[in-house]
Amino acid sequence: MKSFTSRYMRSYAGVAGLFMLLVVAAVVVLTPLLSPWDPFAIDFGATTLPPSRLHWFGTDNFGRDIFSRVAAGAVIDLRLALVCVFVPMTMGIAVGLVAGFYGGWVDTLLMRITDVVWAFPFYVLVLAIVGVLGPSEGNLYIAFFLVNWVGYARIVRGEVLLISRLEYIEAARLLRFGGPWIMARHILPNAVSPALVYAMSDAVLTVQAVAALSFFGLGVQPPAPEWGLLIVDSIDYMRQAPWMTLFPGLALAFSGVAFALVGEGLAQTLRPEGR
Amino acid sequence: MFQGIVNRILMVIPVIFGVTILSFLLLQVMPGDPAEMAMGTRASPEEIEVIRVQWGLDQPLWQQYALFVRDCLTGSFGTSLFHKLPVSQLILERLPYTLGLTLYSTVIALIIALPFAIVAALSRGRAIDVAIRQVFVLMLALPPFWLSFVFIIFFALNLGLFPTGGVGNGFLENIHRLFLPALVVGLSTAALIQQSLRGTLIETMGADFIDTARAKGLTATQVFRRHILRNSLISTISVIGVRISWVIGGTVVVEKIFSVPGLGSLLIDAILTRDFPVIRGLTVFFALLVVMVNLVTDIAYAMADPRVRLR
């Protein structure tokens, strides 16, 4: 573990990304303590005010302080991105690993299931789930868990197929090392790196998909200040009050870059020597 | 090899079968009734029941499924409740727009991503590499509906270079009209392509056969073009293949904003009005499309890289 931390710290990108995420976390924690504005308090006397010393990011069409809302929204978006990437990634890596390593009917079965889910249009699945359970953050998780593991499974399986034909794996097999041991010791570290690269963009895409669902009224529900929703709800104000869309958009982009940098740091750290 | 391809094609059948069952069951548990939504405020419960019978919503589950399978096999995919037309006709009318937009945006994405991926790979780890990659992540992180309106306001309204939306007649007009929507979709696709292409380029540059090629006395440019770039592009295409349903899904929002009558908006409208035959038909159609693209990329991948065998 010590070597992991010190190796990670050697990656400039990783450190920068971590720092950016810490900035976001600091804003999330400190804003409720320092800001006088309640992110949900309506004031019809102070609608669509431009950014000022009083309201750093201006106010929206209900006179709510946008800075407090963006800060409160960070919690939702970071949670969504992390949970919706981490859980399906773990599921997908496990499936890909098992399918690729054991091959045969195990592989066929797992990959056909993967194909079915993969072939299913995302929106139909999400809408059905959201329709049955009602649109909410929790139900979005279920939808993403059911869909997002597939990409990882396919990628990891492909990597495993390549790696397991390398001489040292064949050798380990000949030496009758157990399957789980070989997978954990030799294959997993090699196969996981492309999955992490994929996860970088997946985090960003997840938040994007949530925003797109908000566009059709099916994402996180108002008045929750989820960033995508903040932008969708202010599209009509884009020219009158550009700050209403600009700041949530910047927040989205900032954390997107942060995630990408952290992912890169992880990839550099986990990359096996000599590759 | 041939046997492998045949096997792979045969595998498509259970997948499609699985999709039909899954889509059917999902719609069964989906709340909301099309007849009530259309006539709820205007008709009595008994009259709504008559409409439900007309639309076949009252039949037992297995019977509805059998009819659905029959419609899929005859190629009509069912009849839309609201358009009163075969779903296949609706799909065929709109397919060119979605396909055109997807291909157009992929071309734009390749044009944008290719040079930057090469530059980033060649200067790997240096500041320029990091900068390029962060710019592309930024493009991915900007919500497409926001970007769409920014582009319309700036390029269409202020500069007058493009129309604000809609589709036109013929190829050249559509190339002009669909440029902005294709650009919006293309930017995020470009980010994905750049990422994966850079990665594979770096990997290929370190591979053994490249050393062999160099040893044979080929110049650096020759090696790069003939071996490195070629091999990397193949794996990049498989990345696009892996993301194909995402790429198609990515056009949904853009279709709505730019008023492009594509499959994505057909699907969303059908879902919102509970036009079950259209949802089912489109689901199976999308599934076929994704499976085909995956099949083709798998085969192409196997042909290009003998280390991967089709099973």
Added chain:
Amino acid sequence: MTIRLKLLLAASVIALGIAQPTSAVFAQTLKVALGDEPLSFDPIATSDNGSIWTQLLIFDTLIRPDKAGTGLEPGLAASWEVSPDGLTLTFTLRDAKFSDGTAVTPEDVVFSLKRAGVDEKSQWKRFFNPITAFKSEGNKVILTLEQPFTPAFNNLALFAAAILPEKLVTEQGDAFFEHPVGSGPFMLSGWTRGSKVELTKNPHYWQEGKPAVETVELDIVAEPTARVLRLEAGEADVILDPPLNQIADLSSKDGITVGSAIPYRSDFVLLNNTRPPFDNVDVRQALNYAVDKDQLVKGVLFDKGKVAATAMPVMAYADESLKPYPYDPAKAKELLAKAGLADGFSTKLLVDSGNAAHRNVAVALQAMLGQVGVKAEIQMIEGGTMWTTTKAGEYDMALSFATSDTVDPDQLIGFLAVNPERANAYHTQWQNTHLNDLYAKERATVNGPERGAMFKEMVEVFKEGAPMVFLYHPASNWANLNKVKGFEILPTSNFRLEDVTISE
């Protein structure tokens, strides 16, 4: 790489090349951008706005709502007569032709009305089935009823009673509605589903010298802001429903005029009268006093609408002097205290997540109810499940609205206030036997002051009972380039285009 690029290019050439809708460009084209897509042109099998509005441009009805929306005016029927017992309706047809040049005959009328009232495919049967006999005689059509049913006459102005050419419909079947022929001011000349409908002037239209424009293009633009941008870029001459917050800005722009009309629509909060505390009329009235409707109209609708006295739109027989519940939080608290809820209560407010205006209204309502101690949790649900949920009674409060298809108040009062009826007072389960009696009587009374008095009384009872929180009547808004003259949205929410002119 270059080969791959070329392949991709070639593929997109083919894909885009196929997408060639038919169209021709004429001078004097009126381009209207709207958000509702027409789905089908079969009048008896449609219920969506896009289809209804387009059908009303292509087809005629015997009678139609006048522009003010308070009465009926001649359509294909030049005149009519209702027998004193209300059982016989006689229409005298005018000399009119379908767009293919053939004359509109009484047989066509009988065929079309039977189709709407008897055909099993008709979704609108209930509006016409009190008519039991159809007869043609010279240039007259005679309809008979077995029992008096006054709304039947008004319902003939409904789009579903559009007059179609019998010969073509029987010959072509469903295919007819792909290339419909009607006697209205325009005929269908092109249709790219999901994108646009092209209409051309009907050369045989019965109103001499109309329509003024040669062709009309109805462009489907789903996003409100995109419609505004289209107008500003000069790519649309008229747009419907610009975003409310942009209307003031639009009206100050050179070359653009905005307009608005209040259609037969009303927005309100349904209260589940079977669930306490909504079973108590004091609580229901308290909520009506607690909502600042003026603020709602000003803050959320940007003044594009008016405060509602009840859920009944201001239409025929309406009592325009009926006052809304005033905003009076003190009175609201008093009534709540009387009901034993001095400290307020907690409840849930159901909102259609796809309705942008309602999302905003919900946020404002939540704040207003909070002032009198009512803690309402906003619960968003997808629009498609709204009806099912309220019908099943699985709600406390639900933000909703109703529109009228006809100029006669019968359709709406039955739906909103009568229980048992179609929806049991729109799923509130509120019941008032006196109102139920009046409803039955009204339907058998011929049009006139006596029937009007019954409606006024019903609306008053409805207001007192407060089964809903009555909110507002939102306006339908439009904006057009100044060169377009004579465009307006009618109280029935549709628009006529035969009087619209474009000056160069």
